[in-house]
Amino acid sequence: MAFAEGLYDLLVTEACSLNLATVPRELVPLTEQIDAGEAAGRISDALHRVLSKLLEEVEGDDSERTLAQVAVVNAILADLRKRFHGTDIDISDFQIPPSALKGVFRGGQMCAAPETGLVVPWLFTAGKGSPSLLSELRKEIASCDAVDILVSFITLSGVRKLEDLLKSVTALGADGRPRTKIRVLTTTYTGATDVGALDILASLPGCEVRISLDGRRTRLHAKAWMFHRRTGFGSTYVGSANLSGAALLGGLEWTVKFTQQGQENLYTRSVAHFETLWNDGEFQHYDPNDSEHRVQLIRALKRESGDGLIASPTFFDIEPKDYQREMLESIGAERSHGRMKSLIVAATGTGKTVIAAFDYRRICSQEGGRPRLLFVSHRQEILTQAMRTYREVLRDHSFGDLVVGGSEPERLDHVFATIDSITSRGLLAKWGPDYWHTVVIDECHRLAADRFDSFARSVKP
Numbered sequence: 229m230a231f232a233e234g235l236y237d238l239l240v241t242e243a244c245s246l247n248l249a250t251v252p253r254e255l256v257p258l259t260e261q262i263d264a265g266e267a268a269g270r271i272s273d274a275l276h277r278v279l280s281k282l283l284e285e286v287e288g289d290d291s292e293r294t295l296a297q298v299a300v301v302n303a304i305l306a307d308l309r310k311r312f313h314g315t316d317i318d319i320s321d322f323q324i325p326p327s328a329l330k331g332v333f334r335g336g337q338m339c340a341a342p343e344t345g346l347v348v349p350w351l352f353t354a355g356k357g358s359p360s361l362l363s364e365l366r367k368e369i370a371s372c373d374a375v376d377i378l379v380s381f382i383t384l385s386g387v388r389k390l391e392d393l394l395k396s397v398t399a400l401g402a403d404g405r406p407r408t409k410i411r412v413l414t415t416t417y418t419g420a421t422d423v424g425a426l427d428i429l430a431s432l433p434g435c436e437v438r439i440s441l442d443g444r445r446t447r448l449h450a451k452a453w454m455f456h457r458r459t460g461f462g463s464t465y466v467g468s469a470n471l472s473g474a475a476l477l478g479g480l481e482w483t484v485k486f487t488q489q490g491q492e493n494l495y496t497r498s499v500a501h502f503e504t505l506w507n508d509g510e511f512q513h514y515d516p517n518d519s520e521h522r523v524q525l526i527r528a529l530k531r532e533s534g535d536g537l538i539a540s541p542t543f544f545d546i547e548p549k550d551y552q553r554e555m556l557e558s559i560g561a562e563r564s565h566g567r568m569k570s571l572i573v574a575a576t577g578t579g580k581t582v583i584a585a586f587d588y589r590r591i592c593s594q595e596g597g598r599p600r601l602l603f604v605s606h607r608q609e610i611l612t613q614a615m616r617t618y619r620e621v622l623r624d625h626s627f628g629d630l631v632v633g634g635s636e637p638e639r640l641d642h643v644f645a646t647i648d649s650i651t652s653r654g655l656l657a658k659w660g661p662d663y664w665h666t667v668v669i670d671e672c673h674r675l676a677a678d679r680f681d682s683f684a685r686s687v688k689p
Contacts, residue, residue, distance in 0.1 A: 231257070239274045269493070279304075291325075298322050332459075342367045346461040347490045352483040361469060361483055362476040366393055368455040368463060374409045376454040376502050377471065380626070381420040382412070385473030387428050398432045406434035413502070413511055414471075415440040415448045416525070419533025420625045423525060425471075427516040438511035441528035449626075451483075454498060462488035464498045546620050552583050559587055581614050584668045585621040591666060592622070599665035601628075603644045608632045610670055611644040631655075 229244075231251050238244065240259060248257045262270055283297045302321040309319050331338045343359045344350040352361045369375055370393060387394075397408040412429055414421060416439065430437040440448065453465040467483030469475035488495040505511065515521050548556060559570045572580050584603075592598055603618075605611050608630070615628040629637035631645035631653070640659065650656065 231255075239270055294326065295324060298324050298326050339371045340367050341371060342463070344485060346463060347487050349487065349491060350485040352465075352467070352481070352485070354481060361465075361481070362389060364485075365453060365465070365476070366390065368453070368465075369393055369397060369408070372408065372455040372457050372462070374456040375411070376452075376456070376499075376506075377410070377412045377414075378448075378450055378452040378454075378502055378505065379412075379414050379470045380417050380448050380451065381470050381472070382414050382422060382425045382429070383420065383470075383472040384422040384425045384428075386471040386476055387422075387425040389473060389476050391428060394429070394432055394435070398434050400433050406432075408434065410435040411506060412437045413439075413448075413505055416442075416528040416532045417448060418625045419529045419531075420470075421529060423522065423529070426514055426525070430514050430516045437514040438506065439514050439525065440510050441512065441524060442510070452498060452502070454502060456499075457488075460488060462495060462499075464495050466498065546582065546617075548582065548586050549579070552579055552586070555583050556586055556590070559583075560590070581617050581670065582621070584670075585614075585618045588618065588666055588668075589621055595665070598622075598627075598642065600640075600663060601642045601666045601668070602664040603628075603668045603670065604647055604650065605644075605670040606647055608646065611646065614670060615644045 229247055231247060233255055239262070240248075251257060279301075283300065286293055286296045286300065288296055302324075305319050305321055312319065330341065333339075342364050344364060350358075352358050352364070354361070369390070394410070398406040398410065400406055410429070410432065412435065414426075414437070421439070426437055426439070429435055451467055451469055454462070455464070456462045463485055464487075465483050465485050467481055469481040469483055475481050486494045486498075514525065555572060555574075559572075562570060572583060574580050588601060601618075603611065603614055605614065611630055611632065615630065619625055619627045628642045628644050629639070631637070631640070631643050631649045633649070636649075636653065637643075640655070640663075643664075645655070
């Protein structure tokens with residue numbers, strides 16, 4: 229093989245070494261010794277790739293090809309047995325024709341295995357070629373001994389999709405214990421968690437729920453499901469889906485599955501990190517029968533939602549009215565001619581913020597992703613309401629951060645800030661005039677003229 233200039237992470241073979249000797253003089257190959265702790269894994273991975281390619285080269289029809297492939301592997305195992313005679317490791321020949329053990333059950337009554345299996349990794353994209361994430365999660369739950377769930381928020385609609393199965397697997401047996409144990413970690417982040425959903429989970433036998441009541445401090449965005457089996461065939465699902473109906477039923481979510489047998493290092497790390505979080509004092513045990521627990525939870529959800537109501541776990545179907553569509557079309561027409569600053573003048577209650585939110589959604593569609601946004605007003609109440617509007621229009625409960633008073637988020641990509649906070653923190657001087665792609669000033673007539681002019685001159689159109 230010819231080596232192009234750039235980065236590699238390739239185990240050097242004799243053939244590779246000979247090819248490296250032929251690279252042009254101006255290119256200098258850089259190699260280093262493999263760490264002793266990594267050697268076994270690196271060498272076995274390289275051997276796996278070589279063996280896979282060799283087996284693919286075996287010719288013949290399906291049955292003959294399979295038998296020939298097993299014969300190749302058994303020949304390799306025969307040599308290994310000679311070298312490692314007496315070892316406890318199973319290096320006996322594979323059965324011909326090859327077969328696979330799928331389970332050991334009382335009475336031979338086997339539960340349905342996940343469609344994606346228990347060894348190979350998988351990427352769930354809600355596309356046509358991918359199994360349903362909800363269907364696979366249900367099969368994993370029905371066939372495992374323990375489940376660990378880590379999500380930012382939990383909604384009633386999500387729990388309802390699994391409630392029948394969860395009740396079944398946690399039902400007490402003759403020994404007075406549930407067949408499956410469940411642990412759940414979640415937060416009050418954005419106020420999106422449903423108290424009723426936690427009540428259902430925490431009331432299940434053998435299910436413990438722990439929750440962080442400080443969503444601003446515990447910015448938990450991880451979403452993971454870990455399924456443990458005494459057989460050693462566990463699996464972990466990591467992605468973007470919370471325990472909500474929308475996420476489990478075909479939302480635009482990506483979830484990666486890796487397995488204990490196929491990707492042991494990743495599986496072990498995920499389990500270890502969950503244990504770390506589980507034992508973190510930030511996550512408190514939730515008891516639905518303890519009135520004080522419920523009061524603290526409800527207060528936290530109200531606080532994190534940004535107003536006096538517990539945030540709804542579902543989205544309202546907001547669509548612009550006819551006169552709002554006309555305004556959006558006018559803004560779009562002006563922008564197409566290079567006029568990037570627009571002023572919306574309309575009576576109170578006609579939905580100027582809604583127009584701004586739909587305009588931003590259109591920008592997201594045109595530009596791709598979520599361009600940086602700075603929304604400015606003179607009062608926190610306006611900012612809170614505006615952020616809720618954007619979240620509904622974008623159908624994203626976690627969108628945006630408030631910069632008011634003493635609060636300042638770690639990231640300033642989508643900010644709803646008072647003019648005082650912007651000025652006192654020197655945000656424009658610190659980040660520059662072109663940091664935010666879209667800038668919205670709400671009720672600009674409330675700002676003093678000199679402050680408005682100063683701010684308007686500081687940001688680019």
